Each structure stands twice: as structure tokens, then as C-alpha cells.
């Protein structure tokens with residue numbers, strides 16, 4: 001067996017490693033365990049039950065790591081580098097005394113406390129080493145690996161706002177909202193600003209850090225703690241806990257006990273620090289969304305005694321309210337859906353992770369791809385499809401994409417320098433090239449879907465990261481043997497998928513050992529690299545219990561969909577299959593049934609249709625949107641092209657070699673397209689789910705979609721497309737889908753497009769994202785006004801100009817819209833000429849002007865307003881000083897009324913009232 005470079009280095013340097021590092025063997029073990037390169041069994045093997053000396057432990061450690069293969073050896077060298085960096089920082093810390101250690105004026109020994117704090121920094125710095133298994137994976141082909149830099153951290157864009165407002169219940173899958181942040185008006189900032197904000201200022205703050213799954217919250221926290229530990233001058237004392245760990249504590253506890261179990265080395269110092277200088281303490285609590293205890297800010301009993309035992313929920317409430325440990329600053333991280341668990345009034349500032357900008361994505365790809373050429377091809381590929389680019393704002397997704405695109409192909413290209421430049425289109429690829437199919441499809445004209453990416457990712461993980469990982473594993477033979485490997489791993493994947501599906505049904509993303517066992521998943525099997533890269537193990541330092549989670553929720557959603565589709569194709573009910581698995585029987589049994597049925601060429605098509613229909617109607621019923629990605633994957637996995645990528649797992653459609661040139665992608669089965677179109681036309685789905693059905697159509701490679709989207713582009717450019725002329729035939733959900741993909745669209749111009757209230761409702765998910773909305777000459781009516789009011793009340797609304805000239809609002813529509821604008825703080829320019837609002841409508845606007853101080857320009861030409869309406873407006877304007885323009889041409893004023901308006905105008909130099917008879 002040919003050895004990889006890290007395995008060879010480990011073998012070659014064995015003597016020096018034992019000589020130089022035996023002293024640190026305990027730390028090495030711990031870190032290697034944390035990054036997933038060692039299992040618990042390995043740990044006890046290395047220590048030999050405590051009977052071995054340090055040097056023997058080190059030797060056994062090296063043997064175990066060597067035996068685990070190239071990835072583990074690579075992780076070993078990364079860990080070594082970070083330990084080396086820490087050792088340097090330690091000597092720096094030793095040289096610079098910590099400020100502020102004159103803690104007690106009570107005659108205590110300050111030197112002791114300083115020593116405790118120094119040790120605390122050292123421990124936290126080490127525990128929060130920036131190296132984690134996934135980042136090691138991401139860098140495994142990277143050139144920077146050998147440069148000695150310890151981490152592959154890419155700076156990420158954040159935003160900061162003071163305080164926050166309660167978000168409306170989002171009806172979208174969180175991944176769908178990722179791009180929106182960049183369109184916002186919050187102040188953008190970097191990781192450095194976050195560090196400065198949290199570490200340099202003493203004081204009592206409550207800060208929230210919000211970010212979708214996999215956006216890098218935990219990574220940021222680890223980085224922050226690591227930076228703090230390296231900064232010899234920082235005055236803060238950081239304490240860091242995760243809600244995931246707190247979940248594992250069962251009974252009531254006192255805060256003091258909790259902290260001292262976790263930070264036993266701080267025992268003599270902590271209480272004194274809390275009493276004398278609480279402003280120096282920063283308590284970090286990571287992952288509020290995972291907290292299983294209820295936070296009841298109204299009814300939790302007040303407690304300010306850290307020695308009193310409390311339920312975990314009450315303890316967190318009292319910490320956040322500042323009763324327990326008053327004066328400290330607290331940072332809580334959470335996925336967006338859970339930040340509302342904390343009352344806004346308690347929040348000093350909110351940081352949101354916006355994600356990687358395009359430049360940051362390029363930087364990430366440069367770090368994770370083997371060559372600069374490949375990095376730029378991957379970057380180009382990603383930017384060619386907006387959903388992909390939007391999803392790549394999430395670091396975990398970048399990792400999946402770069403593994404799907406580079407992994408395997410990279411090694412093979414390295415072996416064959418002649419093909420080292422990736423082809424830009426299928427036509428230029430030599431037959432037999434080892435470039436994965438997905439790269440062969442990099443031509444913009446061809447459909448590329450998220451499902452394809454995940455299929456490639458899964459295949460790559462299985463083929464190139466399985467047990468027998470080595471250079472040999474990257475050879476063409478390995479890829480050729482993929483179908484067989486996939487077939488062999490089918491039962492395991494099925495069990496994993498069933499676990500993922502059950503988790504999705506229950507909205508659970510964290511599993512314990514019992515969950516795994518109920519799906520016949522062997523925990524010790526997790527040491528296999530394939531599993532480590534899909535399902536990860538955490539060990540809570542508070543209780544030493546094990547828990548598991550998929551590396552990213554989208555991987556859980558993909559595996560759940562894979563399970564569902566495989567079950568449905570076999571004619572088995574996915575829900576019943578789940579029950580069987582829960583009852584202890586392995587999924588292998590049902591896969592076996594599937595294969596034997598398939599062999600008999602029995603195709604229970606009607607069952608398949610029923611199960612797929614169930615999946616969509618069930619997904620559609622979940623208004624939270626958490627099933628959206630699952631539905632997209634189900635659609636994508638029914639496409640023969642994607643099934644071909646995973647042939648072995650799916651019954652191959654053709655007997656084509658996976659290394660030969662790709663055939664043109666085949667569309668989904670017609671029944672799927674028909675089902676999705678009927679959902680779109682049915683009109684019973686919410687606007688957000690309608691948009692998701694369009695995403696499903698894209699994943700299903702609906703052949704007509706591209707053409708229809710081109711038609712929409714022409715409509716947006718105000719050039720009528722021949723097949724888009726009939727407004728009755730337009731599907732506005734499709735436009736909403738398209739608009740979600742265009743991040744920089746500021747101006748939505750849909751004037752005179754036959755858009756009615758129903759169509760506008762379908763556009764609701766995207767309306768708040770624009771700065772200008774032009775909807776003139778459309779039959780919106782009162783119902784349309786209600787949709788607009790809803791968009792204007794969205795806390796993230798960015799609309800500044802709302803032009804609804806001649807849209808049939810009437811006085812009732814005007815009233816509804818004015819109500820919506822009462823809560824809006826963005827619209828400055830409201831044009832509503834020719835809407836027959838009359839005096840009643842004018843009165844509603846007058847009412848609005850009493851409380852709204854954002855509007856600067858209102859245009860009400862030709863609206864049947866009489867002197868009575870003018871009076872109401874003038875009375876309101878006595879109080880309002882923000883309005884600068886009021887156009888009242890062509891209304892029903894008497895000469896007297898006009899005169900009064902003109903005289904009023906003279907008394908208000910900052911207000912220009914335009915009026916004539």
C-alpha cells in the first residue's frame with residue numbers, strides 16, 4: 001500500500017516526535033479526540049489504563065494515528081502546529097503580567113489569581129484550537145497546509161445593530177434567507193470588529209450573535225476565544241459554555257457548582273473576580289437554538305444567589321436578566337429562529353452572520369482547492385448559478401461544494417498533469433477523463449442543481465474517504481468501483497437516512513447513542529472517516545456524554561430525502577419503514593426487499609406516485625419552511641441523471657461507465673413535473689411554499705423552466721416577451737423564485753402587467769427586499785393593498801419608494817395601506833394618483849401623518865378629494881414636520897379650498913404643496 005505524505009512524515013519523524021512531544025501527549029490526545037481523529041476506544045488504548053509512561057503513550061498514539069491512515073496523520077500535524085503556536089503564546093503570556101490582578105483589597109494574594117487566570121487562558125486557548133476535523137478536510141489538498149499556518153479560517157461578513165426588534169415568524173427555510181442580509185441596511189463588520197466589541201470594552205452587555213445552520217457561529221466563538229487566549233493584553237476573562245452541554249445536565253444545579261465543575265482551575269479566583277470586577281467577565285453561551293429547557297422570562301423566579309440550586313432554564317433566564325452575576329457581559333449565539341426566545345429589551349446589540357461575500361468565497365476556495373486554477377473554476381462554477389452562490393455564503397456549504405467538486409478529481413488530476421486544467425465545457429473533455437460529471441456540466445447552458453452537488457459530495461466522501469484511504473484510493477480504479485462500493489454501503493446509508501428522516505420529522509438535529517442504536521448504527525463505526533464526515537460526534541465536557549449531529553442540517557435533509565426516495569422507489573412506505581427501523585429491524589432488510597422487487601422488474605409506479613405526492617403535500621403543510629430543502633432533494637433524486645451519479649445505490653438506468661462522457665441530462669419522470677405544476681396551479685399553498693415548488697421544478701430539471709425564466713427577465717426589462725404576453729397565464733410564483741436569485745435587484749418595475757392581488761400575494765416573499773416598487777396600472781384593489789401593507793410591516797422591509805398609481809385602491813384600499821404604513825420606517829415616497837381615494841382615503845392618510853415621520857413625498861393627483869379631505873390633511877400637517885412634498889393636482893377642491901391650501905403652504909416653508917383647480 002502506498003503511503004500518503006503525512007503518513008510518511010509521521011513514520012520518518014517518529015523518534016523526534018517521541019523525544020519532543022511525549023511531555024504533551026495528554027494534550028495531543030485530547031485535541032486529536034476533539035477533531036475526530038481519535039475515538040474514545042483509542043484514548044483508553046493510548047493511555048493503557050494509566051499504566052504506561054508518557055513516552056510509551058506517545059508511541060502508542062503514533063501507532064494508532066498511523067494505522068488510521070493519511071487523514072488522521074494530517075490532522076495530527078495540524079494539531080501539532082496549533083500546540084506549537086500555543087506554546088509560543090504561553091511563553092509570551094508568561095513574560096507579560098496580566099493587568100488588573102489587584103483583585104482584592106482584602107489582603108488576598110494577587111499573584112495566585114494571576115497565575116490562575118494565566119492557566120485559564122492556556123486551557124481555553126488549547127480547547128478552542130482553530131483546527132477542527134472539517135477544516136482539516138477542507139485543507140487537505142491545500143498548499144497552505146505545508147506553510148505552517150494553523151487554521152483555514154476565512155474572514156466572514158457580519159452585521160451589527162444596536163438592540164433588535166422581534167422578527168415576524170419566518171415562513172422560509174433559513175437557507176433561503178441567507179442572501180437577504182447583504183441587502184440590508186445594518187452596519188457591516190468583520191470578525192476583528194466583533195473581537196474588539198466584545199473583548200476590549202469592559203461593561204455589562206448582552207450580545208446576541210445570530211446565524212443560520214453552518215454559518216460558522218461555533219467557529220467564530222472558537223476563534224474569538226483562541227484570539228483572546230493569545231492576546232496577552234486583554235483585560236477580559238472569558239468563560240465559555242455551550243447549550244448543547246447544558247442540555248445534558250439533568251437535575252437542578254447552582255451556578256457556582258456548574259462553573260466550578262467546568263473551570264475547576266479557577267476555583268480560588270472566580271468568586272473574587274465576580275465580586276470585585278464583574279465587568280471583566282465575558283460569559284459565552286453557544287447554540288441557544290439547541291437548548292432543550294424552556295426560557296420563561298415572565299415567570300422564572302428571581303434568583304441572585306449563585307449558590308442556590310436552580311433548573312437550567314431558570315438559571316439562564318437569571319443570568320440574562322443580570323440577577324445572577326450582575327455586571328458581567330454575556331454573548332449568546334443562536335440560529336435566527338430562536339433569537340426571539342430572548343426579550344428584545346434585554347438585548348444590547350445583535351450581530352448577524354451575513355456569510356461569505358463573493359470575495360470571501362474565492363478566498364475560501366483558494367484555501368480549500370488544490371490548485372489556484374481549480375479554485376477559480378470552482379468559484380466560476382458557483383457564481384454561474386445564483387442559488388448555489390447564495391448557499392455558498394454559508395461556510396459549511398462551501399465545504400460541501402468544494403469537496404463535491406475537487407475531491408477525487410483533484411488527486412486524479414495531480415496524477416495526470418496533462419488534464420490538470422479543468423474543462424470549461426463538456427465538449428472539451430477527453431474521453432475517460434476522471435473529472436467528476438458535475439464539473440463536466442460547468443457550461444452555463446446546462447442545468448446544475450443542488451441535488452447534483454450533494455450526490456457528488458456523498459459519492460466523494462464514500463469513494464475517497466472510506467476506510468482504506470490512501471493515495472491509491474484516489475486512483476481511477478477507485479472511481480470505477482464506486483457503484484459496487486455504494487451498493488455495499490447502501491444498508492448503512494439507509495439506516496443513516498432513516499435517522500435523518502426521523503430527526504427531520506421531529507425537528508431534531510442532535511441525537512444520542514440510543515437514537516443511533518435504534519437505527520442499528522454502530523457508534524464505534526463512527527471512526528470510519530465516511531461517517532465522521534457526515535455524522536459527527538460531540539463529547540460534552542460537563543458530563544462526558546456523547547451526542548451526534550450531521551455535519552450540516554442540509555446533509556441531514558439530503559440523507560432523509562435519499563432514504564425517502566429509495567423507500568418510495570421500492571414501493572415501501574417511508575413512514576412504515578421508519579417504524580420498522582425504530583422497532584430495531586435494520587433498514588438493510590427493506591433495502592433487500594427493494595432489490596429483490598426491483599430484480600423482478602415489478603415497478604409499483606402508483607405507490608411511488610402516492611409516496612412522492614405525500615412528501616410534497618406534507619412538506620407544503622409545514623409553514624415554517626423547514627421541509628423545503630427536503631422537498632427539493634426529493635425532486636432532484638427522482639431525476640435519472642442524479643440517480644446515475646449514485647448508481648449502485650439506485651438501480652442504474654444505463655450500463656454506462658461512470659468515467660465516460662456524460663449523456664445529456666434526462667428530465668424527471670413526467671408524473672413529478674405534473675405533480676409540481678398542479679401544486680403551483682392549485683393555489684392552496686402559501687406564497688413561500690409556491691416559491692419552493694419552483695425550486696423543486698429547478699431541481700427536477702423541468703425542461704420548460706429556463707425558457708420561462710428568460711421570458712420573465714424580458715418582462716422585468718419592460719420588454720414584453722411573446723409567450724409572456726397573456727397576463728392570465730403568468731405564474732407570479734415563478735417570478736418570485738427568479739427574483740430571489742437576483743441579489744442586487746433594487747427596482748421592481750411591474751407597471752401595467754395585469755398583476756392582480758393574487759399575483760401580488762405570490763410575490764410577497766420578495767416584496768420587502770426592494771428599494772423601489774412600481775406597480776402602477778395594475779388591478780390591485782383593496783386585497784392588493786392588504787398584501788402591500790403586510791410587506792410594509794415586515795421588520796426587514798427596505799422599500800423606500802412605493803408607486804401604486806391607478807391601481808384601483810379606492811378609499812378602503814387606501815385605509816388598509818395607510819394602516820400598514822403606520823408601522824413602517826422606510827417608505828419616503830408614496831405615489832398613489834388616480835385611485836379614487838376620496839375624502840375618506842385622505843382622512844386615513846392624515847391619520848397616518850400624525851404618527852409616521854418617515855414619509856417625505858406623497859402624490860395624490862386625481863383622487864376625488866374635496867375641501868373636507870384637504871382640511872383633514874392640513875390639520876395633520878400642523879403636527880407633522882417631516883413631509884416635504886404633497887401633490888394634490890386634479891382633485892375636487894373649490895376655489896376657496898385651493899386658496900386655503902396655498903395659504904397653509906406659505907406657513908410651512910419646508911413643505912411644498914402642489915395644487916391647482
Ligand SMILES: Nc1ncnc2c1ncn2[C@@H]1O[C@H](COP(=O)(O)OP(=O)(O)OP(=O)(O)O)[C@@H](O)[C@H]1O
Pocket residue numbers: 132134135138152153154155156211212213214215216217218219220287335364395396399552553
Ligand atoms: N470562517 C470560516 N472559515 C472557514 N471555514 C469555516 C468558517 N466558518 C465555518 N467554517 C466551516 O464550516 C463548518 C460549520 O461551522 P460551524 O459549526 O461553526 O457552524 P454553526 O453556525 O455553529 O452551525 P450550527 O448552527 O449547525 O451549530 C465548520 O466545521 C468549519 O469547517
